[in-house]
Amino acid sequence: xxxxxxxxxxxxxxxxxxxxxxxxxxxxxxxxxxxxxxxxxxxxxxxxxxxxxxxxxxxxxxxxxxxxxxxxxxxxxxxxxxxxxxxxxxxxxxxxxxxxxxxxxxxxxxxxxxxxxxxxxxxxxxxxxxxxxxxxxxxxxxxxxxxxxxxxxxxxxx
Amino acid sequence: xxxxxxxxxxxxxxxxxxxxxxxxxxxxxxxxxxxxxxxxxxxxxxxxxxxxxxxxxxxxxxxxxxxxxxxxxxxxxxxxxxxxxxxxxxxxxxxxxxxxxxxxxxxxxxxxxxxxxxxxxxxxxxxxxxxxxxxxxxxxxxxxxxxxxxxxxxxxxx
DNA sequence: GACAGATTGTGTATGCCATTCACTATGTAT
DNA sequence: ATACATAGTGAATGGCATACACAATCTGTC
Numbered sequence: 443x444x445x446x447x448x449x450x451x452x453x454x455x456x457x458x459x460x461x462x463x464x465x466x467x468x469x470x471x472x473x474x475x476x477x478x479x480x481x482x483x484x485x486x487x488x489x490x491x492x493x494x495x496x497x498x499x500x501x502x503x504x505x506x507x508x509x510x511x512x513x514x515x516x517x518x519x520x521x522x523x524x525x526x527x528x529x530x531x532x533x534x535x536x537x538x539x540x541x542x543x544x545x546x547x548x549x550x551x552x553x554x555x556x557x558x559x560x561x562x563x564x565x566x567x568x569x570x571x572x573x574x575x576x577x578x579x580x581x582x583x584x585x586x587x588x589x590x591x592x593x594x595x596x597x598x599x600x
Numbered sequence: 601x602x603x604x605x606x607x608x609x610x611x612x613x614x615x616x617x618x619x620x621x622x623x624x625x626x627x628x629x630x631x632x633x634x635x636x637x638x639x640x641x642x643x644x645x646x647x648x649x650x651x652x653x654x655x656x657x658x659x660x661x662x663x664x665x666x667x668x669x670x671x672x673x674x675x676x677x678x679x680x681x682x683x684x685x686x687x688x689x690x691x692x693x694x695x696x697x698x699x700x701x702x703x704x705x706x707x708x709x710x711x712x713x714x715x716x717x718x719x720x721x722x723x724x725x726x727x728x729x730x731x732x733x734x735x736x737x738x739x740x741x742x743x744x745x746x747x748x749x750x751x752x753x754x755x756x757x758x
Numbered sequence: 759g760a761c762a763g764a765t766t767g768t769g770t771a772t773g774c775c776a777t778t779c780a781c782t783a784t785g786t787a788t
Numbered sequence: 789a790t791a792c793a794t795a796g797t798g799a800a801t802g803g804c805a806t807a808c809a810c811a812a813t814c815t816g817t818c
Binding site for chain 3: 644669672680696
Binding site for chain 3: 501502503513514516517518534537538539540541
């Protein structure tokens with residue numbers, strides 16, 4: 443406002459913004475987990491279900507790689523999902539070591555239910571915002587996410 | 601684009617947006633936890649440290665209420681933080697049942713280090729965005745957070 | 759075809775986060 | 789003085805995630 447602009451940044455009061463981003467992320471995750479819990483799913487298990495829903499029957503190894511956790515962890519998650527009836531393990535047609543994880547009818551029902559619920563909620567969460575505002579919001583999220591990845595690799599290489 | 605607008609919403613493709621919000625939240629938390637881990641803190645323990653940093657010496661009960669977890673959980677978290685030297689338990693001056701949790705010098709050093717690090721990163725994360733863009737981003741986060749709270753209480757009451 | 763090395767899944771052990779229930783010690787109000 | 793509430797913790801349980809070790813299987817090479 444005083445005519446002097448910070449070239450390297452573009453906006454003052456960044457730390458406060460990052461703190462709010464942290465709070466926002468926490469709220470979103472809390473909301474998400476509450477919704478999943480109502481359907482008998484935890485965040486970790488829901489991630490598995492969602493990946494199988496998206497990508498079709500997959501080996502546990504593929505799921506481990508996609509989620510970024512150890513294979514052993516997937517075994518435990520699929521154990522739980524199988525016990526509660528969301529997924530089923532089947533023999534891999536070509537590889538006798540591997541197992542294919544696929545959704546049961548109950549698993550398909552819950553993904554459909556969740557998708558419908560999130561669609562309904564989405565309409566409410568962003569109601570009143572213009573198309574342009576939502577577009578901008580998504581764009582900024584993408585920008586920040588990209589930079590986060592860069593910061594992560596930069597600190598990992600150090 | 602075809603001239604027909606959805607009055608109740610204002611923007612199409614909401615479900616995709618919510619999915620991206622979920623992804624954004626996950627990325628942010630992953631980034632945050634990585635930064636904390638580099639300083640020897642987990643998310644849960646860092647929350648305690650941050651609250652004590654913000655609010656000064658407090659009872660474990662107050663921390664439990666502020667974070668929204670059980671008192672028993674705080675006992676365990678403070679146990680860990682005390683063992684690694686971030687906080688110290690002191691007798692409450694007026695209430696012999698209660699303990700005050702306060703930061704050690706190491707605890708103060710780590711909060712200062714984290715704050716500095718986040719400030720540096722913030723400048724990078726939002727670099728290139730105009731002040732107005734950042735303001736809009738924060739405003740939208742606030743709007744969505746408020747609605748999330750409403751959805752949460754609505755489903756809790758049901 | 760046999761053998762070395764990689765891959766797939768899982769047993770065992772460990773650690774953190776978080777909960778419930780039960781209990782002691784202490785504070786508070788009647 | 790008695791009844792009730794509050795502060796912290798022990799014991800037990802469960803989910804998430806890891807590391808290490810191991811058997812079964814696949815793959816490439818000689």
